[in-house]
Amino acid sequence: MDGDGGGGKRRRTGSVSSNGNDDNNYNIDASLLEALEKSSQSNIEVLDQRTLKKLVLSFERRLKENIEARLKYPDHPEKFAETEVDLHEELEKLKVLAGGPDLYPDLVNLNTIPSILGLLSHDNSDIANDVVQLLQDLTDEDVLEDSDEPARVLVDSLIENNVLELLVQNLQRLSDSDPDDMTAVYNTLATIENLIEVKPSVAELVCEKTKLLRWLLGKIKIREFDSNKQYASEILAILLQNSTANQKRLGQMNGVDVLLQAVATYKSKDPKSSDEEEMLENLFDSLCCLLMPLENKERFVKAEGVELMIIIMKQKKSAYGSAIRALDFAMTKYPPACERFVDVLGLKTAFAAFMGKIPMSKKNKKERYQEDLEERVISLIASLFGGILRGTRRERLLSKFVENECEKIDRLMELYMRYSDRVTTEAERMNNLELDDLEMDEEEKYNRKLESGLYTLQLIAVILGHLWCSEHSQMKARIELLLKQQKLTKKDVKDILQEYHDNIGDLDGPDEKERAQGRIQKFISAF
Known part of the structure; x- marks a missing residue:
């Protein structure tokens, strides 16, 4: 996944502090970055239990000060703005813990996780976004690569403290037009992906406990392409790939129709970039996963998915091979899809592909692509024979040979x-x-x-x-x-x-x- 939407967070320091002293805030951020750089360059032995306790105590103190100031001066932001800058700094400092994942069980034992996650609901969206960035850093796959047990301890604690519900609630309040919010969307999706990587059962848990699937469908419905729409398509494919429960759940949410509408955009045009191309593949991956349960195959046929896939094949654009794959999934062990395919004159299109008459482009000149396509078409024809056992449709199929x-x-x-x-x-x-x-x-x-x-x-x-x-x-x-x-x-x-x-x-x-x-x-x- 190429995260061009999540790189280089640009802080809106003015919204952290309403005293108008942006230069001062910039200096705070700059000196903080310098301090973090120095600490990362110093020996990793510096990061021990003692350092962890100091970081946690300092964070808890700044959090307490911020809560008290907000309660005391609810209508005077300028009087609690400074405590928010301090809190932002403490959250930045906590990122250094990603350098020592072995300390995660100690972090959990210090009961810091509830305090950190509580800030996902903070009135200042910048603070909430800081927490999302921190969570992404702590759960990053590069950080956790050789730390299975500490990673599980952290992830279990995060889940026990409702991280999934809080992350998705946070997603729902983020804007598509604000750059900082777009970065937070990316970081939230990255964190959810990291949690699934450590604990695969999170894929079903997050769909059971939250409205993430509905949010992802909403993102995919938007016609304009951006990096977060691409990432939403990737997360959707991950959630569906090994979960019948999620496939059925999304089917009941009109997911088949939404995905068909999303891929229909590319029936007569190609994606404009490699990122957009990757998104289209993710959408088809999701559609194919969705077509595993029988009831979703039925929805696909009713929504004229068979006709759409044949149109995509006839247009000979880059989604050509993906359309064959989707048809193969729809027709496997489902005779009504096979019958519809013959009725809407799909045989001519399928057998053109079978005979090797496929559109050539830079992408599909690759040998592996050609072989994949070949194997899909063979599977599709085998499904046709398995699904159409008698009558005039069977005669039409046989006559092709x-x-x-x-x-x-x-x-x-x-x-x-x-x-x-x-x-x-x-x-x-x-x-x-x-x-x-x-x-x-x-x-x-x-x-x-x-x-x-x-x-x-x-x-x-x-x-x-x-x-x-x-x-x-x-x-x-x-x-x-x-x-x-x-x-x-x-x-x-x-x-x-x-x-x-x-x-x-x-x-x-x-x-x-x-x-x-x-x-x-x-x-x-x-x-």
């Missing part, structure tokens, strides 16, 4: 050979590794083969199975001819299908596993 003298079967066998060679090469490599005493169990071997292209090879074999079982004499003859030309037999295809059959998991329940194995067994018997 007959047209132009069975050119699509030729292409299928070309891909079969390429992926088969790749899997064979990986198997040989693993055998050589084993000779070097690096033994792998069967599961690890199988996973390595899947990563090297076995899964795509299995899907190609499944498509061949569907074609073979259609009892179409022209297609069967073509498949047999091509197998013979490559010195292969039907047994080679059967072996791939058998390995696929034997490794089907029961993630969707034992009944679904049995049904899936039954379908593959039918192909094995037919061959």
